[in-house]
Amino acid sequence: MLALAGCASGPAGPPAPVAAASCPWTAPPVDDPAHPADVCGVASVDLAAPLARHADLLPVTVELSTDRALTCVAGTPGCAVEDDRRFVAAPAPDPRADPSRTRALLTIDWADDQVRLHVPPHCHLRGGPAATVQDCAAVPRDGVRFAVTSVPGASTPWRFHVALALPGDPGGAPVAPVDHGWDLSLDPAAATLRLTGDGTGTPALALLTVGGVRCAVRGAAPPTSVGAPPAPAPHDDCTADVPANP
Numbered sequence: 001m002l003a004l005a006g007c008a009s010g011p012a013g014p015p016a017p018v019a020a021a022s023c024p025w026t027a028p029p030v031d032d033p034a035h036p037a038d039v040c041g042v043a044s045v046d047l048a049a050p051l052a053r054h055a056d057l058l059p060v061t062v063e064l065s066t067d068r069a070l071t072c073v074a075g076t077p078g079c080a081v082e083d084d085r086r087f088v089a090a091p092a093p094d095p096r097a098d099p100s101r102t103r104a105l106l107t108i109d110w111a112d113d114q115v116r117l118h119v120p121p122h123c124h125l126r127g128g129p130a131a132t133v134q135d136c137a138a139v140p141r142d143g144v145r146f147a148v149t150s151v152p153g154a155s156t157p158w159r160f161h162v163a164l165a166l167p168g169d170p171g172g173a174p175v176a177p178v179d180h181g182w183d184l185s186l187d188p189a190a191a192t193l194r195l196t197g198d199g200t201g202t203p204a205l206a207l208l209t210v211g212g213v214r215c216a217v218r219g220a221a222p223p224t225s226v227g228a229p230p231a232p233a234p235h236d237d238c239t240a241d242v243p244a245n246p
Contacts, residue, residue, distance in 0.1 A: 017043030017138075025081065025125060025134035027069045033085045033097035040136040042121040044099070045144055048114045052150035053158045055110040055188045057242045061208040062106040062195070063097065064178070064219075071175070071222045072129055080175045081123040081134055087204055092213045103178065103203045104166060110186075111245055115148045119166060122175055143167035157187040162197075178203075182236065191244065197236040207238045214240035 023040035065083040072079035083101045099105050105118040121138045125131035144166055151159035166178040180199025186192070195207060195215070204219040215238030 037100040049148040
């Protein structure tokens with residue numbers, strides 16, 4: 001009897017993420033943001049920037065998301081697939097949204113001394129709102145601007161500036177670019193964080209700490225015509241208590 005070498009059995013792992021793909025589209029349930037969006041196996045962009053201060057506090061999350069299923073503009077190739085989540089006013093329990101249901105996700109990790117950025121791929125329907133096939137593509141990494149800088153000054157409160165710019169949809173669908181800056185100040189003794197900022201094209205913002213949404217700001221209106229300038233985003237002004245790391 002011959003023995004066959006080099007053969008292994010067992011379940012295959014998940015396929016490796018790809019840069020672009022097409023697949024059937026079905027809108028995820030609007031009332032269940034924990035339900036992941038189908039992005040056709042396309043890779044997200046994950047970046048990290050160092051944080052100049054260390055504190056024994058739990059991470060803080062900043063979510064950017066939209067409350068629409070689609071954005072369709074005449075003259076563009078199809079409709080942009082959006083996050084399709086209901087706006088949640090603060091204070092509220094954490095909706096525990098899947099990262100795929102956000103435009104961008106920032107995690108400020110005080111204990112790990114870094115700010116992490118997660119950007120899901122863009123998807124669009126090629127044939128308009130009645131289409132059932134979506135094209136998804138990874139956001140070009142070289143089109144993402146992400147920087148965290150420490151503002152010099154008094155020892156407390158600690159001050160930082162976060163700059164975030166995201167390109168529009170690489171396939172030409174009507175996804176407005178995001179260009180935003182936030183100023184953050186943290187009093188480490190009182191464990192109080194304040195975030196303020198302005199920008200353009202920003203979806204709704206939610207500042208989350210352990211236990212729930214501590215601040216929420218509705219986003220700008222979607223584009224209405226080809227070449228229209230991005231709508232100014234509302235001014236963000238949030239304050240939240242940050243729990244200590246147990």
